[in-house]
Structure formats: C-alpha cells, structure tokens
Amino acid sequence: MLIEQIIILALIQGLTEFLPISSSAHLILAPLLSGWADQGLAFDVAVHVGTLTAVVAYFRKQLSAMSRDWLGSVYTRTHIGESRLAWAVLLGTIPVGLCGLLFHDFIATQLRSPLVIAVTTIGFGVLLGWADWQGRRTRNEHTLTAGNVLFVGLAQALALIPGTSRSGITMTAGLMLGLTRDAAARFSFLLSIPVIVLSGGLETVKLVQADIAPDWRALVIGTALSALAAYLCIHLFLTFINRMGMWPFVVYRLVLGIALLIVFY
Template identity: 65%
Template sequence: MDLIQTLALALLQGLTEFLPISSSAHLILLPVLLGWEDQGLAFDVAVHVGTLLAVVAYFRVELRRMLGDWLGSLAGGGQTADSRLAWAVGFGTIPVGLAGLLFADAIELHLRSPLVIATTTVLFGLLLWWSDRGGARRRNEYSLNWRDVLVIGCAQALALIPGTSRSGITMTAALMLGLSREGAARFSFLLSIPVILLAGGFETHELFQQAGPVDWRALGVGTLVSAVSAYLCIHFFLKLVARIGLTPFVIYRLLLGAYLFWVFA
C-alpha cells in the first residue's frame, strides 16, 4: 500500500465508524471505485485498533465509573446508574455476537455487492430520517431498560449487512425508543467498544492463519490516523448533533445510494 491509500482508508475508517453512514460500505467501495488492490486483513485490524483506542480514550471517565460500579455490583454492592449502563452495553452486544457466528460467512459471500450497499444505504437512511423526525427525544442513555437494550441490540445485529451502518441503526432504534440525539449517540458509541473488540479479535484470528509479509509502516500510520480522526469525529459529532440533527447524514446516504445505483445497476 502506498501512503495515499493508507491515509485515505485510515481516515475513512476513523470518520465513518461513528457517523451514521456505514464504515464497512465505504471501505468496500473506495478501493472498488478507485481500482485499488484490497488493503488486506492486517490493515483492517490496525484501523479497528485505532478506532477502539479513540472511543476508549474519549469515554475514559465514564468507562472507569462503569467498570468500577459493575465490579461492585458483581460483589454484591447493589446497582447504580453506571453499573446498569455497563450491563446494558454487555447485554446489547449479545445479539450481534450471535448473528456474527451464525451468518457472517453467508453475509461475506452474498451481501458485499455495491447494489446491496446501495439498497441498504437508502433504506436505512430513510429509516434514520423517520426516527429522527418522530422520536420523543426526552431520555438519556441512563434511562434504558432491558426491553430497550434488547431492541437496540437486535437492531445492531442488522449492521452486519454492509451499508446498514452500526452507529446509524443503533441510533435509529434508540431515537424510536425516545432517547435524545445525544443519548442515542453516546449509547451507540459505548456499544461500539465490545463490537470493535469482537470484530478485531475475529480479524486477528483470521490474520494469524495467513502467511505473508507485513507492512509495519502502513499499519502504524493507519492506526494513528484512524485513532485521531475517530476521536475528533466523536467529539464534534456529540457537540453538533443536537443542533444540526441527522438530516445531513440522511441526505448524504440518499445521494450515495443514488450514485451507486447509477454506476452499478
């Protein structure tokens, strides 16, 4: 990989992992549209590590409280708002983990085409717009009950389909349940931590089964760029989402879907 490809893909991963526009779709489409060779599994692992470092660093204070209170609840110390949120993140990850075990191979084989991405980009973009327009937006992430967690967790499992957007579908479900835009985004970002760990672990396992040279410069640059861009993306998205809403991202998804239909249909 040359430096331009490394920077472009790492920046793309860092930005799109947390915006409701689908990182998997963009990482599939950019090499196809520009005629680049596949970046390889090692690079995918590196940029996933970068985005994981970003979200953990951004929510480090909340995560410290959540982990401490969660451990306290295991020791019989009772539940707190932070321990309940930690349990919600854990249980909300189960559906996507099960779906990945059952359907990952079929999705990889049949659902990575540009036309599938175009369809999901448009459909789930419209669903995001509908939920943002109609949601009550009165609750925060600490108000989630187990029914809410189940709904959001099952919605997250749909993000295995390229073009859906993990952050987009979880925010859509949270908004439908009455969470504010900030609350929906914050829970979506917290929920990304175990998902990125699972995806990175799976990719690392696959990587160890492959033989070949490793471009350590590309991996280092990819990790750094994806981490910095993801951190900035989280920061500015949470600052702006209450004011600008999600309509700009819906418009982007519709334009991208229309372009893909035009090019590949």
C-alpha cells in the same frame, strides 16, 4: 500500499465508524471506485484498533466508572452508579455477537455487493430520518430498560449487512425509543467498544492463521490516522448533533445510494 491509499482508507475508517453512514460500505467501495487492490485483512485490523483506541480514550472516565461499578454490582448483586449502563452495554452486544458467529461467512461472501450497499444505504437512511423526525427525544441512556437494550442490540445485529451502519442503526433504534440525539449517540458509541473488540479479535485470529507478512508502515500510519480522525469525529458529533440533527447524514446516504445505483447498474 501506496501512501495515499493508507491515508485515505485510514481517514475513511476513522470518520465513518461513528457517523451514521457505514464505515464497512465505504471501505468496500473505496477499492472498487479507485482501482486499488484490496487493502488486506491486516490493515482492516489496524484501522479498527485505531477507532477502538479513540472511543476508549474519549470515554475513559465513564468507562472507568462503569467498570468499577459493574464489579461492585456483581459483588453486591445490586446496581451501583454506572453499573446499569455497563450491564446494558454487555446485554446489547449479545445479539450481534451471536449473529456474527452464525452468519459471518455468508455475509462476507454474499452481501458485499454494491447493490446491497446501495439498497441498505438508502433504506436505513430513510428509517434514520423518520426516527429523528418522529422521536420524542426526552430520555437519556440511563433510563433504558432491559427490553429497550435488547431492541437496540437486535437493531445492531442488522449492521452486519454492509451499508446498514452500526452507529446509524443503533442511533435509529435509540431515537425510536425516545432517547435524545446525544444520548442515542453516546449509547451507540459505548456499544461499539465490545463490537470492535469482538470483530477485531476474529480478524486477528484469521490474520495469524493466514501467516501473512504485514506492511508495518501501513499498519502504524493507518492506526494513528484512524484514531485521530475517530476521536475528532466523536467530539464534533456529540457537540453539534442536537443542533444539526440527523438530516445531513440522511441526505448523504440518499445521494450515495442513488449514485451507486447509477454507477454500477
């Protein structure tokens, strides 16, 4: 891979994984618009490891408390501290895990077109704007019920369709349930951890089975850059989201979707 390809793709993954604008769409579009060859499965795994590293590092204290309290709740059969949130993350991951197993091949072969990305980018962008406008924004992530969590989890399953945006659709669902913007974002970021682990694990298995010699330079640089970009993105997003709202991302999605329709159709 060219060094500029490595840098640009790693930054795209790091910056878009946690913004409500769809990282998968941007990674699909980058080779189409630039003329580069597909970056390959090994590089995709590497940049996902980078974003996973970033979100775990950013929430390390909360994740430590969630893990400890979750184990305590299993032992005592009562909720302790952060255990309710830990159970919520696990429950919210089930729908996307099942849908990924059932529909992964169909999505990978049939739904990676610019038209699908354009439609989902526009459609779910409008839905994000509506949820941000109509949302009560009075709750935090600790108030979510099991039914609320399943609603967010089912919404997350839609993110398997390129252009939807996993973070975007889960934040949309959270806002629809009355979460504040930063609470919706925090829960979305926590939900990303098992999803990235599951998807990265599946891609790693395929990579091992393919027995392809990796480009270690590309993998190391890609992992490091995506991790740094993702960590900075999480920090800035949570710092400013309550003040700026979701509308900059809604406008971006609308412009991107319309541009794709013009360029490709």
